[in-house]
Amino acid sequence: MGIEFVDLFNQWASSYDDTVAGKDPEYREVFEGYHDMLEELADLSLSPVIEFGVGTANLTRKMVDKNKVVIGIEPSEEMRRIAAMKCPEAAIYEGDFINYPSLQTPVQSIVSSFAFHHLKADEKIAALAKYYHQLEAKGQIIFIDTLFKDEDHKQTLIKNAEKAGFLNLAQDLQEEYYSCLEDLKEMFLTQGFEVSFKQLNKYAWLIQAKKGE
Ligand SMILES: C[S@@+](CC[C@H](N)C(=O)[O-])C[C@H]1O[C@@H](n2cnc3c(N)ncnc32)[C@H](O)[C@@H]1O
Numbered sequence: 493m494g495i496e497f498v499d500l501f502n503q504w505a506s507s508y509d510d511t512v513a514g515k516d517p518e519y520r521e522v523f524e525g526y527h528d529m530l531e532e533l534a535d536l537s538l539s540p541v542i543e544f545g546v547g548t549a550n551l552t553r554k555m556v557d558k559n560k561v562v563i564g565i566e567p568s569e570e571m572r573r574i575a576a577m578k579c580p581e582a583a584i585y586e587g588d589f590i591n592y593p594s595l596q597t598p599v600q601s602i603v604s605s606f607a608f609h610h611l612k613a614d615e616k617i618a619a620l621a622k623y624y625h626q627l628e629a630k631g632q633i634i635f636i637d638t639l640f641k642d643e644d645h646k647q648t649l650i651k652n653a654e655k656a657g658f659l660n661l662a663q664d665l666q667e668e669y670y671s672c673l674e675d676l677k678e679m680f681l682t683q684g685f686e687v688s689f690k691q692l693n694k695y696a697w698l699i700q701a702k703k704g705e
Contacts, residue, residue: 497610497668498567501547505570508548515550517659522638523606524693529636530554530605536634538600542626544589545607549575549582555603556581565592589619605636606696609670610618613679617672620683624703632702633685638665640672640693649695673697 510516512523527550534554539561546564548571555562556579564584566572571617575584585593589604589661602623611619623633640646646665653662671679673689676699680687685701692698 501568502570505548505568505574507569508574509550509569512550518653518661521693522661522695524698526550529696529698531693532558532692533605533634533636534558536601536632536700538632539604540597540599541601541603542592542595542599543582544592544602544604545610546575546582546584547571547605547607549579549584551603551605552579552582552584561597564637565589590615590622595626598633599626600628602627602631602633603635607639608635608637609668612669613671613675615670616676617679617683620685622678622698624684627703629703632700633680634701635699636692636696636698638670639676639689639697639699640670642672642674645668646672 511519512526514520514523526692530551531554534551537555537560541555541560541562543552543562543564546566552562552564552575563589564575564582566575566584567586567588572584572586598691637680640649650662653665677687680701684704686704687699687701690698696703
Protein backbone atom coordinates (compact mmCIF):
# COMPACT_ATOMS: atom_id res chain seq x y z
CA MET A 493 0.00 0.00 0.00
CA GLY A 494 1.46 3.37 -1.01
CA ILE A 495 4.67 1.79 -2.25
CA GLU A 496 4.28 2.48 -5.97
CA PHE A 497 7.43 4.64 -5.85
CA VAL A 498 9.74 1.85 -4.68
CA ASP A 499 11.44 1.16 -8.06
CA LEU A 500 12.29 4.83 -8.30
CA PHE A 501 13.85 4.76 -4.83
CA ASN A 502 15.89 1.64 -5.63
CA GLN A 503 17.36 3.59 -8.57
CA TRP A 504 17.81 6.83 -6.60
CA ALA A 505 19.45 5.23 -3.52
CA SER A 506 23.10 5.43 -4.65
CA SER A 507 22.90 9.16 -5.51
CA TYR A 508 20.32 10.16 -2.86
CA ASP A 509 22.90 11.68 -0.48
CA ASP A 510 24.22 13.88 -3.32
CA THR A 511 20.69 15.16 -3.95
CA VAL A 512 20.08 16.11 -0.32
CA ALA A 513 23.51 17.78 -0.26
CA GLY A 514 22.20 20.16 -2.96
CA LYS A 515 24.07 18.75 -5.98
CA ASP A 516 20.87 18.57 -8.05
CA PRO A 517 19.77 22.19 -8.67
CA GLU A 518 16.12 21.11 -9.18
CA TYR A 519 15.87 19.85 -5.60
CA ARG A 520 18.26 22.28 -3.88
CA GLU A 521 15.48 24.37 -2.31
CA VAL A 522 13.46 21.29 -1.32
CA PHE A 523 16.37 20.00 0.79
CA GLU A 524 17.82 23.37 1.86
CA GLY A 525 19.01 23.01 5.47
CA TYR A 526 18.45 19.22 5.28
CA HIS A 527 20.89 18.16 8.02
CA ASP A 528 19.80 20.95 10.40
CA MET A 529 16.16 19.97 9.89
CA LEU A 530 16.90 16.31 10.65
CA GLU A 531 18.96 17.35 13.68
CA GLU A 532 15.96 19.27 15.05
CA LEU A 533 13.70 16.24 14.56
CA ALA A 534 16.28 13.92 16.13
CA ASP A 535 16.44 16.20 19.21
CA LEU A 536 12.64 16.17 19.57
CA SER A 537 12.26 12.40 19.29
CA LEU A 538 11.89 10.32 22.45
CA SER A 539 13.19 6.76 22.61
CA PRO A 540 12.06 4.13 21.63
CA VAL A 541 11.33 5.46 18.15
CA ILE A 542 9.78 3.96 15.00
CA GLU A 543 10.99 5.66 11.83
CA PHE A 544 9.17 5.22 8.51
CA GLY A 545 10.84 5.72 5.11
CA VAL A 546 14.36 5.58 6.55
CA GLY A 547 16.01 6.03 3.11
CA THR A 548 19.80 6.18 3.50
CA ALA A 549 19.44 6.47 7.32
CA ASN A 550 20.51 10.11 7.71
CA LEU A 551 17.87 10.78 10.38
CA THR A 552 18.36 7.31 11.89
CA ARG A 553 22.09 7.99 12.29
CA LYS A 554 21.42 11.30 14.09
CA MET A 555 18.90 9.70 16.50
CA VAL A 556 21.19 6.76 17.27
CA ASP A 557 24.06 9.22 17.90
CA LYS A 558 21.79 10.79 20.54
CA ASN A 559 21.44 7.36 22.21
CA LYS A 560 17.89 6.71 21.00
CA VAL A 561 16.70 3.20 20.19
CA VAL A 562 15.38 3.24 16.62
CA ILE A 563 13.33 0.67 14.72
CA GLY A 564 13.36 1.62 11.05
CA ILE A 565 10.86 0.65 8.34
CA GLU A 566 11.79 1.04 4.66
CA PRO A 567 10.23 -0.55 1.54
CA SER A 568 13.19 -0.09 -0.86
CA GLU A 569 15.75 -2.92 -0.74
CA GLU A 570 18.51 -0.68 -2.09
CA MET A 571 17.80 2.03 0.51
CA ARG A 572 17.80 -0.63 3.25
CA ARG A 573 21.20 -1.88 2.04
CA ILE A 574 22.76 1.60 2.34
CA ALA A 575 20.94 2.31 5.62
CA ALA A 576 22.29 -0.90 7.20
CA MET A 577 25.85 0.19 6.33
CA LYS A 578 25.36 3.76 7.59
CA CYS A 579 23.57 2.81 10.78
CA PRO A 580 24.18 -0.83 11.76
CA GLU A 581 22.97 -0.10 15.32
CA ALA A 582 19.36 0.36 14.17
CA ALA A 583 17.04 -2.55 13.37
CA ILE A 584 15.71 -1.79 9.89
CA TYR A 585 12.82 -3.88 8.53
CA GLU A 586 11.07 -4.16 5.20
CA GLY A 587 7.65 -2.50 5.34
CA ASP A 588 5.76 0.71 4.78
CA PHE A 589 3.76 3.29 6.72
CA ILE A 590 0.83 0.90 7.16
CA ASN A 591 2.20 -2.63 6.80
CA TYR A 592 5.12 -3.27 9.10
CA PRO A 593 6.19 -5.99 11.53
CA SER A 594 4.19 -5.95 14.77
CA LEU A 595 6.26 -4.57 17.64
CA GLN A 596 6.10 -5.51 21.29
CA THR A 597 8.20 -2.46 22.32
CA PRO A 598 6.31 0.56 23.76
CA VAL A 599 6.75 3.41 21.27
CA GLN A 600 7.28 7.02 22.39
CA SER A 601 7.85 8.63 18.98
CA ILE A 602 6.82 7.86 15.42
CA VAL A 603 9.00 9.88 13.06
CA SER A 604 9.55 10.31 9.34
CA SER A 605 11.26 12.80 7.03
CA PHE A 606 10.36 13.54 3.40
CA ALA A 607 8.23 10.40 3.01
CA PHE A 608 4.61 10.81 4.27
CA HIS A 609 3.62 12.38 0.92
CA HIS A 610 3.91 8.93 -0.66
CA LEU A 611 0.53 8.06 0.87
CA LYS A 612 -2.81 9.06 -0.64
CA ALA A 613 -5.28 10.83 1.69
CA ASP A 614 -7.14 7.65 2.72
CA GLU A 615 -3.81 5.90 3.39
CA LYS A 616 -2.59 8.83 5.51
CA ILE A 617 -5.76 8.56 7.61
CA ALA A 618 -5.34 4.77 7.98
CA ALA A 619 -1.72 5.25 9.10
CA LEU A 620 -2.63 7.92 11.69
CA ALA A 621 -5.43 5.74 13.09
CA LYS A 622 -2.92 2.89 13.51
CA TYR A 623 -0.35 5.18 15.16
CA TYR A 624 -2.88 6.41 17.74
CA HIS A 625 -2.99 2.86 19.14
CA GLN A 626 0.71 2.15 18.61
CA LEU A 627 1.89 5.18 20.63
CA GLU A 628 2.21 5.35 24.41
CA ALA A 629 -0.11 7.84 26.21
CA LYS A 630 2.27 10.81 25.92
CA GLY A 631 3.73 9.66 22.62
CA GLN A 632 4.19 11.91 19.61
CA ILE A 633 4.25 11.78 15.83
CA ILE A 634 7.00 14.04 14.46
CA PHE A 635 7.27 14.37 10.69
CA ILE A 636 9.12 16.63 8.28
CA ASP A 637 7.61 16.83 4.82
CA THR A 638 6.82 19.13 1.92
CA LEU A 639 3.44 20.81 2.44
CA PHE A 640 1.41 23.43 0.59
CA LYS A 641 -0.23 26.22 2.59
CA ASP A 642 -3.29 25.84 0.30
CA GLU A 643 -4.24 25.08 -3.33
CA ASP A 644 -3.13 28.56 -4.54
CA HIS A 645 0.27 28.06 -2.90
CA LYS A 646 0.56 24.65 -4.63
CA GLN A 647 -0.15 26.16 -8.06
CA THR A 648 2.33 29.01 -7.42
CA LEU A 649 5.13 26.59 -6.48
CA ILE A 650 4.41 24.42 -9.55
CA LYS A 651 4.42 27.46 -11.88
CA ASN A 652 7.64 28.80 -10.33
CA ALA A 653 9.33 25.40 -10.77
CA GLU A 654 8.24 25.32 -14.42
CA LYS A 655 9.50 28.88 -15.02
CA ALA A 656 12.89 27.90 -13.54
CA GLY A 657 13.02 24.94 -15.94
CA PHE A 658 12.73 22.45 -13.05
CA LEU A 659 10.38 20.12 -14.91
CA ASN A 660 11.04 17.01 -12.77
CA LEU A 661 10.27 18.99 -9.62
CA ALA A 662 7.13 20.50 -11.20
CA GLN A 663 5.96 17.00 -12.15
CA ASP A 664 6.66 15.64 -8.63
CA LEU A 665 4.72 18.49 -7.04
CA GLN A 666 1.75 17.58 -9.23
CA GLU A 667 1.91 13.78 -9.11
CA GLU A 668 2.90 12.90 -5.54
CA TYR A 669 0.41 13.27 -2.71
CA TYR A 670 1.70 16.37 -0.93
CA SER A 671 -0.95 17.69 1.47
CA CYS A 672 -2.38 21.14 1.95
CA LEU A 673 -1.86 22.21 5.55
CA GLU A 674 -5.55 22.46 6.54
CA ASP A 675 -6.36 19.02 5.05
CA LEU A 676 -3.50 17.39 6.95
CA LYS A 677 -4.49 19.22 10.14
CA GLU A 678 -8.03 17.85 9.80
CA MET A 679 -6.70 14.30 9.35
CA PHE A 680 -4.71 14.51 12.60
CA LEU A 681 -7.60 16.09 14.53
CA THR A 682 -10.16 13.50 13.42
CA GLN A 683 -7.78 10.70 14.49
CA GLY A 684 -7.51 12.17 18.03
CA PHE A 685 -4.25 14.16 17.80
CA GLU A 686 -3.40 17.77 18.66
CA VAL A 687 -1.11 19.03 15.91
CA SER A 688 1.18 21.99 15.20
CA PHE A 689 3.10 23.03 12.09
CA LYS A 690 6.32 25.02 11.62
CA GLN A 691 7.76 26.00 8.25
CA LEU A 692 11.45 25.03 7.89
CA ASN A 693 12.26 26.04 4.29
CA LYS A 694 10.33 26.98 1.13
CA TYR A 695 8.86 23.45 0.92
CA ALA A 696 9.47 21.60 4.18
CA TRP A 697 7.44 21.79 7.39
CA LEU A 698 7.88 20.28 10.84
CA ILE A 699 4.67 18.53 11.91
CA GLN A 700 4.29 17.62 15.59
CA ALA A 701 1.26 15.74 16.87
CA LYS A 702 0.44 14.38 20.31
CA LYS A 703 -2.50 12.35 21.51
CA GLY A 704 -5.30 14.65 22.72
CA GLU A 705 -6.16 14.70 26.45
C1 LIG B 1 12.72 11.20 -0.15
S1 LIG B 1 13.16 9.70 0.66
C2 LIG B 1 13.42 10.24 2.33
C3 LIG B 1 14.44 9.39 3.03
C4 LIG B 1 14.85 9.87 4.43
N1 LIG B 1 13.74 9.78 5.36
C5 LIG B 1 15.41 11.26 4.42
O1 LIG B 1 14.92 12.14 5.13
O2 LIG B 1 16.37 11.50 3.68
C6 LIG B 1 11.60 8.84 0.81
C7 LIG B 1 11.74 7.44 1.38
O3 LIG B 1 10.43 6.93 1.64
C8 LIG B 1 10.38 5.58 1.19
N2 LIG B 1 8.97 5.24 0.90
C9 LIG B 1 8.30 5.31 -0.28
N3 LIG B 1 7.03 4.89 -0.12
C10 LIG B 1 6.90 4.56 1.20
C11 LIG B 1 5.82 4.02 1.99
N4 LIG B 1 4.61 3.81 1.47
N5 LIG B 1 6.05 3.77 3.29
C12 LIG B 1 7.26 4.03 3.85
N6 LIG B 1 8.32 4.53 3.16
C13 LIG B 1 8.13 4.78 1.85
C14 LIG B 1 11.29 5.54 -0.01
O4 LIG B 1 11.70 4.22 -0.34
C15 LIG B 1 12.41 6.46 0.43
O5 LIG B 1 13.41 5.75 1.11
